[in-house]
Amino acid sequence: MYAVRLHAFGPAENLTYEPAEDPLPAPGRLRIAVAAAGVHLLDTALRAGHQGPLPERPALPTVPGREVAGVVDALGAGVDGLWLGRRVVAHLGFAPGGYAELAVTDVDRVHEIPENLDFAEAVAMIGTGRTALGIVQFAEPGPDDVVVVPAAAGGIGTLLVQYAENAGATVIGLAGGAAKAARVRAAGADLAVDYTDTAWPAKVRAHLGGRPATIVYDGVGGEVARQAVALLGPGGRHLVFGWSAQGIAEGEGYLVEGLSESVLGPAMLRKAGGLRALELRALAEAARGRLRPAVTRFPLARAAAAHRALENRGTVGKVVLEP
Structure with missing residues (x-):
């Protein structure tokens, strides 16, 4: 394989x-x-x-990547033979590859x-x-909410916009460029x-006619x-799940006591009942057509270009490599 x-x-x-050498599935793996x-x-x-x-940090050399979809082509000992040939998707967890x-x-x-979802x-x-x-x-939107989604053209942002719109909320999406x-x-x-336009907060306030935002994802x-x-008005919620504008592990300066709440990691999983429950729900929502992810595709051989585009904010939705 490559x-x-x-x-x-x-x-x-x-x-x-x-x-690279073809990997072989151990018992209990496929x-x-x-x-x-x-x-x-x-x-x-x-x-x-x-x-x-x-x-x-991962030990080198390493094959990055923790999310894959494709067709099962080999089974380890103890794995039900019915999996062979099935279209599947998996999050690999901390193990890359x-x-x-x-x-x-x-x-x-x-x-x-x-059946109605493609691999990407x-x-x-x-x-x-x-x-x-x-x-x-952590903050289910409803018809009375005004939801603001920074980076709304990204993979998560696109889905948050759709989810809030499905719930009947007023949705304000921010994105870099027309x-x-x-x-x-x-x-x-x-x-x-366009959040690169310095007048964007005034445009949002004018659109809302004095109505405050209630949720910022x-x-x-x-x-x-x-900004x-x-x-946000009184009782508003600022849910923080990343800091892409400031680096992977920074971003304290904009948090507001009483408004801001980090929903990363263990807190998210405890509330959801575990990762598998969230995965099942996500696939079901997409299968029903309620959530449709945006995807930017690159050939596997151009992984370096995909990384550069993602770092330079030159992508829309989820970035996916295709062999």
């Missing part, structure tokens, strides 16, 4: 597409002929040498893909989708604004988040 390997921490160019592999902002941080939220033509994982991590959409929902649904459980703002409008936002941090939080 895979993308990282031999030294550093820039995106350190990702190399090269031949192998997936990968048709789509998810790329996450965390992947770019790990590639650069940052530990991020993981217990430790997704940027490859073949990947192995525990059978307990695998979900069958609904399934990858988006198994990671990004489960995160979006984990976030909204083209991305247009995509946010198409996703269902009542108002989509924030994966950005930085100045955009500060979004300023739109």
